[in-house]
Amino acid sequence: MVSVLLGFCLVSAASLGYIYGISAERIEENRRQVIRQSIFNVIPGIDDYDVHPEDRSFFRGLSEDGIVAGYALQRGGIGFQGEIVLVVGIAESLEKITGVDVVETVETPGLGDRIRDGSFLNQFINMDIPDDGKIKIDGITGATMSSDAVKRIIENAIKDAEKRIY
C-alpha cells in the first residue's frame, strides 16, 4: 500500500522534472521577450538598450547612433491580489514618463487586471513628472487598490531613476 503510493509519487516527480526541464528554457525566454518588448514599448524610437552594471532591472534605451534616448525600469509592488510588475519608461531629461507597460499581474480578472488595458496605460504616455515626483492618475472604477499600486510603483521608479543615472 505504502509502496504503491510511493511509486506514484516517484513517477509523478520524475515526469514533472522531465517536463519542466524541457520547458524551463522556453519559459525563461518568454519572460525575457516580454520585458524586452516592454522596454521598446515604453521608450519610443530606440534601436537598442543596455543594462545597468549593478542594477539588472535598470535599462538605458539607445537611439540608432548610440545616444541615450531614455530609461526603462522594471519595478514591482503589491497590488490588490499579489505582485504587480511594471516596466516604466522615463525620458532622458527625467521630466516626462514616456510610457508604462505591465509585465506581470495577478489582479482580479475583469477589474484590477484592466491596468493592462490601453485605455488605462495610455494616460502615462508623455505624462509630465512634477517636481515632487508625485503623479496624478485616472484610476479604474472598482479597482482603486490596483490603480493606486500602479501609481506607487511608478513613483518609486521615478525616484530610482533619479538616483541611478549613470
Place this chain on the structure above:
Amino acid sequence: MLKKEFIKGLWKENPVLRQLLGMCPTLAVTTSSLNGAAMGLATTFVVLSSGIVVSILRKIIPPQVRIPVFAVIIATFVTIADIVLKAHFPLISRELGPYVPLIVVNCLIMGRQEAFTSKNPIHLSIADTLGMGLGFTWLLVLLGSIREIMGMGTVFGMRIMPSTFEEWIIMVLPAGAFITLGLLAAFYNMINEKKMRS
C-alpha cells in the same frame, strides 16, 4: 453505452448546474468568455488525462490510499498543464494567472475519479470525463459571455452592445457571478421540470 456516458455530462448530470461541483473556478474566472473557455478546456484536459490514468491503474490502486493516489495523479496533470501553458501559450497563461494551479482542488475532477473512472474500463472513462469536461466548459463559456456582455459590452473581446449601453459593473464583480449562476440554475430546473411533466 458509450454515447450515454458522454452525453450525460453535457446536460442531465451537468457538473455545474446539476452536481454543483467546481464552483470556485465557475464563479471566479468567468468574468469574460475567453477566460471561461480557457479554464474549461484546461479542466477538461486534466479530468480526461487523470481519468485515463486512474482507469488503467484502477486494479493496482489499493482502496485505502486511493484518495492520495488520485490527488497525486491530478496534481501532476495540473502542473503539466501549467508548465505547457507557460511555455507555449504565455498570453493565456498570463490571463488565467493563479487559477491554473487551483484546478487541482476542483472537486469535479476528484469526483469523477471516485464516482466513475476508478470503477469503469478505459473507453467508458474517456467518454465520461470528456463529457463532464465539455459540460463544464460550455457552461463556463455561457456564464462568462453573459457577464462580459452585461458588464463590459463585449463578447470574446468584440464589442456587440451599442456605445450608449451603460455597463453593469456588478456583473464582472463577484456578485454578478452568483446572480448569473443562480438564474441559470433556476432556468435549468424549470426546463427539466417542464420536461418531466409533459
